[in-house]
Amino acid sequence: MIHYTIEELLKNNQSWAARKRALQPNYFDELSAGQKPPYLYVGCSDSRLPLTRYTQTEPGEIFVHRNIANQVSLTDINFLSVLDYAVDHLKVQHIIVCGHYGCGGITAALEGNTTGLVDNWVNPIRELYLQHQTEIDCLTTREKRINRLAELNVIAQVKNLYQTSIIRKCMREDNAPQIHGWVLNLKTGLIEDMKIETSKWGLHISAYELPLSGSN
Numbered sequence: 001m002i003h004y005t006i007e008e009l010l011k012n013n014q015s016w017a018a019r020k021r022a023l024q025p026n027y028f029d030e031l032s033a034g035q036k037p038p039y040l041y042v043g044c045s046d047s048r049l050p051l052t053r054y055t056q057t058e059p060g061e062i063f064v065h066r067n068i069a070n071q072v073s074l075t076d077i078n079f080l081s082v083l084d085y086a087v088d089h090l091k092v093q094h095i096i097v098c099g100h101y102g103c104g105g106i107t108a109a110l111e112g113n114t115t116g117l118v119d120n121w122v123n124p125i126r127e128l129y130l131q132h133q134t135e136i137d138c139l140t141t142r143e144k145r146i147n148r149l150a151e152l153n154v155i156a157q158v159k160n161l162y163q164t165s166i167i168r169k170c171m172r173e174d175n176a177p178q179i180h181g182w183v184l185n186l187k188t189g190l191i192e193d194m195k196i197e198t199s200k201w202g203l204h205i206s207a208y209e210l211p212l213s214g215s216n
């Protein structure tokens with residue numbers, strides 16, 4: 001694992017920018033003109049998860065929100081602002097919730113080995129574990145239990161997205177972005193698409209929320 005000094009980070013930046021300019025002289029003119037990313041990525045803050053590296057995407061392609069254990073919290077004004085801006089202004093076509101195996105936040109929720117604010121933050125995941133305790137406790141290794149909870153957490157956060165007023169409004173207007181649940185396996189560097197069946201959540205809108213039809 002390479003650890004650069006702060007000075008080296010700045011030097012790295014200079015050589016990266018010079019390389020970009022050499023390859024494409026107008027690269028930064030175009031980049032600075034504005035953004036129109038098709039993707040919103042909701043991921044874990046873990047330093048090993050810059051999705052752009054894993055997907056070979058460039059600056060300008062992925063709008064990002066990251067927090068510990070990639071949670072979609074309906075009371076998090078930070079996340080909701082990102083979602084609102086991504087959907088309403090940037091008009092992203094896809095939202096990707098990407099968890100990862102071996103997640104420290106998931107482990108903390110499962111094993112209760114943390115204190116302080118993180119303990120509060122991961123509490124919804126502890127609740128999720130309690131909902132699925134029978135299934136998880138049957139798994140034969142600690143790794144399997146942590147990884148299964150990471151998967152269930154991705155499903156829960158995709159479901160939470162459908163509970164936000166922002167996505168519900170899109171559903172009513174029939175222009176909701178596609179929502180995907182992924183898990184990254186750090187042991188292989190590969191992303192697994194969980195292929196979450198979202199239609200049951202997407203269509204679950206009460207009758208009174210549907211737009212009134214023409215005559216009445």
Ligand code: CO
Nearest residue numbers: 044046103104
């Ligand atoms: Co994590």
